[in-house]
Amino acid sequence: MASLFVLVYPDDRLRIKATPVLQFDETLKQEVLDLFETMYQDHGVGLAATQVNIHKRIFVMDCSDDQSTPICFINPEIVYSEGETQSDEGCLSFPGVYAKVPRASKIRVKYLTDQGEQQEREFENLECMCVQHEIDHLNGITFVDHLSNLKRVRLLKKLQKQQRQTL
Numbered sequence: 001m002a003s004l005f006v007l008v009y010p011d012d013r014l015r016i017k018a019t020p021v022l023q024f025d026e027t028l029k030q031e032v033l034d035l036f037e038t039m040y041q042d043h044g045v046g047l048a049a050t051q052v053n054i055h056k057r058i059f060v061m062d063c064s065d066d067q068s069t070p071i072c073f074i075n076p077e078i079v080y081s082e083g084e085t086q087s088d089e090g091c092l093s094f095p096g097v098y099a100k101v102p103r104a105s106k107i108r109v110k111y112l113t114d115q116g117e118q119q120e121r122e123f124e125n126l127e128c129m130c131v132q133h134e135i136d137h138l139n140g141i142t143f144v145d146h147l148s149n150l151k152r153v154r155l156l157k158k159l160q161k162q163q164r165q166t167l
């Protein structure tokens with residue numbers, strides 16, 4: 001396993017739309033393992049392949065406190081959504097900044113496992129927000145795209161300031 005380099009805003013590669021996975025082979029299994037390792041190392045609850053410059057429709061998620069509920073999603077698709085909610089979101093590609101983003105409060109998702117098995121599951125709360133956030137990444141969309149211009153400018157200024165401080 002290897003921990004991968006996470007692309008950070010304003011990297012243009014975060015805008016690339018990922019393509020569906022067609023081959024369920026060893027390469028895919030390794031990519032999934034690397035995504036999990038990178039996510040856990042960086043203390044994220046979700047990580048999309050796009051964020052590590054792999055432009056395939058894959059993301060991993062684990063919203064538990066003890067790494068006990070890992071789920072890998074291949075070619076995910078939201079087939080049903082309802083309600084509306086807002087909670088603070090962060091992103092490993094926007095280190096240190098958070099914003100409230102409007103999201104559906106309940107979704108049903110169709111996806112494949114890394115073995116190519118079809119799954120369908122409902123998600124609520126943190127997992128629901130996370131799944132929507134990660135599917136956005138696969139479409140080249142980041143959470144700041146959901147903010148008003150004013151809020152986005154403010155958040156990106158804060159991000160720049162933090163990036164300067166960590167240099």
Ligand SMILES: [Zn+2]
Pocket residue numbers: 090091092093133137
């Ligand atoms: Zn993100």
